[in-house]
Amino acid sequence: MDPSAVWRDQNRRWRIEAYRAPDLRFAIYATNGTTESVPLWLLGMPALARWLMVQKIGLDDLEVVD
Secondary structure (H helix, E strand, C coil), rough: CCCCCEEEEECCCCCEEEEEEECEEEEEEEEEEEECCCCCEECCHHHHHHHHCCCCCCCCHHCCCC
């Protein structure tokens, strides 16, 4: 399953992938150079919004990954 969108924060600490399964899901990866964590799965936009607020990441801090 390929992500429909991918974002990365400006500090390159997090990568967020969006998937359109039967519902909207987000996989959050912590990145550190060449290694990354297992994904944290969030279901829906409210869960992503809460996670972004807890991590103090604004929408302006995200950049699209090609």
